[in-house]
Amino acid sequence: MQNGDGETTPYSLFETREGWRRGGYRAFAATVMAGIAVIWGYRAAEIPAAGDPGRWPWIGIFISEILFGLYWILTLSLRWRLTYNFPFKDQLSLRYNDNQLPNVDIFVCTADPIIEPPVLVISTVLSAMAYDYPPEKLAIYLSDDGGSEFTFYALIEASNFSKHWLPFCRKFKVEPRSPEAYFSLDSALHNCSQEWIDMKKLFDEMKERINSVVEMGRVPKEIRDQNKGFSEWDNGVTKQNHQSIVKIIIGGKNHDNVDIDGCVLPKLVYMAREKRPQQPHHFKAGAMNALIRVSSEITNAPFILNLDCDMYSNNQDTIKELLCFFLDGKRSQDIAFVQFPQDFDNITKNKLYGLPDQVINEIELTGLGSYGTALYCGTGCFHRREALCGKKYSEDFNGSVHLDAQTNKEDPKTINELEEACKLLVDCNFENGSQWGKEMGLVYGCPVEDIVTGLTIQCRGWRSVYYNPKKRAFLGVAPISLDVSLVQFKRWSEGMFQIFLSKYCPFIYGHGKIKFGAQMGYCVYLLWAPLSLPALYYTTVPAICLLRGIPLFPEVTSLWAIPFAYVFVTKTCWSIVESITCGSTLKAWWNLQRMLLFRRTTAFFFSFIDTIIKQLGLSQTKFAVTAKVAAEDVSKRYEQEIIEFGSSDIMSTMIATLAMLNLFGFLLGIKNVAALDLEPFYKGLNKLILQALVCGLIVMANLPTYEALFVRKDKGRLPASVLFRSVVLALLPCLLFAY
Numbered sequence: 200m201q202n203g204d205g206e207t208t209p210y211s212l213f214e215t216r217e218g219w220r221r222g223g224y225r226a227f228a229a230t231v232m233a234g235i236a237v238i239w240g241y242r243a244a245e246i247p248a249a250g251d252p253g254r255w256p257w258i259g260i261f262i263s264e265i266l267f268g269l270y271w272i273l274t275l276s277l278r279w280r281l282t283y284n285f286p287f288k289d290q291l292s293l294r295y296n297d298n299q300l301p302n303v304d305i306f307v308c309t310a311d312p313i314i315e316p317p318v319l320v321i322s323t324v325l326s327a328m329a330y331d332y333p334p335e336k337l338a339i340y341l342s343d344d345g346g347s348e349f350t351f352y353a354l355i356e357a358s359n360f361s362k363h364w365l366p367f368c369r370k371f372k373v374e375p376r377s378p379e380a381y382f383s384l385d386s387a388l389h390n391c392s393q394e395w396i397d398m399k400k401l402f403d404e405m406k407e408r409i410n411s412v413v414e415m416g417r418v419p420k421e422i423r424d425q426n427k428g429f430s431e432w433d434n435g436v437t438k439q440n441h442q443s444i445v446k447i448i449i450g451g452k453n454h455d456n457v458d459i460d461g462c463v464l465p466k467l468v469y470m471a472r473e474k475r476p477q478q479p480h481h482f483k484a485g486a487m488n489a490l491i492r493v494s495s496e497i498t499n500a501p502f503i504l505n506l507d508c509d510m511y512s513n514n515q516d517t518i519k520e521l522l523c524f525f526l527d528g529k530r531s532q533d534i535a536f537v538q539f540p541q542d543f544d545n546i547t548k549n550k551l552y553g554l555p556d557q558v559i560n561e562i563e564l565t566g567l568g569s570y571g572t573a574l575y576c577g578t579g580c581f582h583r584r585e586a587l588c589g590k591k592y593s594e595d596f597n598g599s600v601h602l603d604a605q606t607n608k609e610d611p612k613t614i615n616e617l618e619e620a621c622k623l624l625v626d627c628n629f630e631n632g633s634q635w636g637k638e639m640g641l642v643y644g645c646p647v648e649d650i651v652t653g654l655t656i657q658c659r660g661w662r663s664v665y666y667n668p669k670k671r672a673f674l675g676v677a678p679i680s681l682d683v684s685l686v687q688f689k690r691w692s693e694g695m696f697q698i699f700l701s702k703y704c705p706f707i708y709g710h711g712k713i714k715f716g717a718q719m720g721y722c723v724y725l726l727w728a729p730l731s732l733p734a735l736y737y738t739t740v741p742a743i744c745l746l747r748g749i750p751l752f753p754e755v756t757s758l759w760a761i762p763f764a765y766v767f768v769t770k771t772c773w774s775i776v777e778s779i780t781c782g783s784t785l786k787a788w789w790n791l792q793r794m795l796l797f798r799r800t801t802a803f804f805f806s807f808i809d810t811i812i813k814q815l816g817l818s819q820t821k822f823a824v825t826a827k828v829a830a831e832d833v834s835k836r837y838e839q840e841i842i843e844f845g846s847s848d849i850m851s852t853m854i855a856t857l858a859m860l861n862l863f864g865f866l867l868g869i870k871n872v873a874a875l876d877l878e879p880f881y882k883g884l885n886k887l888i889l890q891a892l893v894c895g896l897i898v899m900a901n902l903p904t905y906e907a908l909f910v911r912k913d914k915g916r917l918p919a920s921v922l923f924r925s926v927v928l929a930l931l932p933c934l935l936f937a938y
């Protein structure tokens with residue numbers, strides 16, 4: 200066996216295996232496709248004559264079904280072929296000893312000390328410091344877009360705490376290594392030794408100190424005096440307006456950089472790039488690019504792990520596992536990044552808000568990864584620095600040469616000189632006239648900087664790997680109220696639709712560069728926003744037509760009902776089977792269907808509108824940071840799986856209005872039919888029953904909405920103003936069209 204050379208060693212570091220044969224799925228998909236084609240044919244053949252009141256609604260539903268059908272064809276690309284990746288960590292240590300392992304830089308981004316509390320941020324940082332990896336090869340960089348002295352203070356506390364925490368983790372093989380997550384595990388699981396108790400006390404005291412400083416609203420003088428770094432905050436630093444701040448908290452050849460056992464600590468750097476009100480800062484993409492430059496000055500590791508501040512490491516072995524993909528000689532050369540799925544540690548049993556979507560994580564993203572084009576999801580992603588910085592892949596690129604060349608960057612500069620040099624790299628003007636945000640680093644101008652950046656890397660010839668280990672590598676915080684969740688989906692769908700409309704549209708930009716299946720797969724996500732249009736049509740027009748007795752579906756006794764029934768029933772069953780085999784419960788599947796309905800009719804629809812407005816140049820890109828904390832009563836309801844509507848914004852009004860509209864349609868439609876004599880009654884029933892079924896399903900999915908409107912008394916209910924608005928809005932079409 201020879202070091203670093205994939206060709207002469209008999210053992211590979213990773214393996215890619217084909218999943219189950221997909222023949223069954225393909226055959227099934229073909230029958231569904233046939234069903235869809237028959238439905239299209241039926242719609243085209245049976246268009247009501249001019250003058251018939253049903254003509255326009257019919258044409259509308261025809262168009263909707265064409266769009267749904269085409270979208271469904273796109274989703275096939277994600278299921279066609281599934282391959283899975285398996286690293287062999289033990290082989291890595293046989294091939295490379297610790298000295299030969301590459302440096303790794305870990306980037307953590309935070310943006311706001313209130314909705315991303317410093318204690319949460321440092322727990323993530325500490326979990327990253329505690330990886331089972333030679334500490335002298337690790338460096339953790341925190342980018343603070345909040346420019347907050349609280350976050351800086353918390354990081355100093357964390358650096359002191361790490362001197363105890365890291366030895367403790369090593370000694371007791373602690374897992375997970377985020378102290379917050381670890382100590383909230385059932386303590387009965389642990390040996391309640393004195394050391395455990397002492398450690399918990401140390402952590403609780405630190406939390407207490409940090410939280411009290413945050414509550415006080417300023418860092419007291421005694422603390423400020425202990426670290427001259429606080430002087431940066433002396434003259435009016437605000438979130439939007441401040442100079443560059445770079446502080447190397449642990450690093451350099453300082454005797455203080457060891458833990459209580461005398462082991463070296465990983466480097467730790469705080470960075471807040473310069474912000475000026477009139478200068479665009481490009482949100483997370485800007486922060487990441489600043490981190491790339493600062494880290495290149497200080498450590499310049501060839502591999503970069505990118506984490507959101509809530510995504511703590513849940514597996515100490517992750518770095519070693521994932522290096523298997525990068526260090527396997529020739530086979531590794533064209534791999535630009537390895538993406539892990541996004542997972543959360545605050546999930547209830549039945550996934551109230553549909554996150555994480557196991558089918559996306561286990562099947563769809565695997566499917567996209569099988570084309571060599573794993574989606575870059577912004578967090579839990581390891582990059583090859585060169586690929587991220589804009590290098591094109593070419594056959595003669597030799598990753599291992601680069602590895603040999605990299606050694607611990609022994610810088611003659613002092614910490615002070617380094618910090619000053621870094622500050623220049625993150626001032627507002629540094630990027631002017633450069634390729635940053637275009638050809639270099641993360642791409643600017645899009646609220647989903649991650650997806651578009653991943654695509655550009657792939658179009659430069661690189662491959663990416665999706666790795667979904669059994670043991671979750673990272674766990675984050677999922678939204679625990681409906682509005683926060685919908686706002687997050689709005690940002691995503693808006694950003695993705697922008698990509699579709701921009702020069703980065705995968706069908707054009709990716710043409711000839713990534714596989715056609717991959718182009719289709721990307722569009723499954725990029726087209727979320729326009730998918731709202733047929734969805735809205737389906738949730739409004741059948742209900743209104745039902746009121747008026749206009750049939751839009753075939754008679755239930757006619758042969759034409761068969762393709763509708765077939766497509767609906769088999770697709771539903773398939774989706775249930777997929778969910779359950781991916782580890783969901785039946786109830787979780789149902790909750791997801793409700794969330795899909797809510798997302799499509801609100802978040803996706805408003806993002807569609809906003810994207811169009813933006814295309815017209817009337818507004819600017821925004822990035823609404825997702826809240827990671829909530830009030831106690833909200834958390835309590837979340838644990839009981841009660842939906843937190845709790846606001847009167849336009850999205851909840853929309854949800855309530857659609858719920859009311861379908862309820863009216865369903866009830867009045869049935870009432871109208873029931874009032875008939877026997878013979879016309881059966882005829883009417885025959886004609887309208889499928890339509891009533893559509894409304895009935897929407898009503899069923901909305902049961903929690905009615906409860907929130909009429910029954911609930913807690914703060915998470917829908918306020919009376921929403922009830923009033925939704926009833927008026929839903930009655931409007933009923934009155935206009937019904938009589």
Ligand SMILES: O=c1ccn([C@@H]2O[C@H](COP(=O)(O)OP(=O)(O)O[C@H]3O[C@H](CO)[C@@H](O)[C@H](O)[C@H]3O)[C@@H](O)[C@H]2O)c(=O)[nH]1
Nearest residue numbers: 308309310344482483486507508576577578646647824825
């Ligand atoms: O101006 C900003 C805004 C955000 N962030 C950070 O970006 C991360 C993601 O923000 P969050 O509000 O948590 O967004 P999510 O919707 O949870 O994020 C997902 O989607 C984003 C793109 O929409 C990606 O950037 C994220 O990595 C991905 O986890 C957080 O750590 C933030 O602190 C910044 O650093 N600067």
Ligand SMILES: [Mn+2]
Nearest residue numbers: 507509675825
């Ligand atoms: Mn997040």
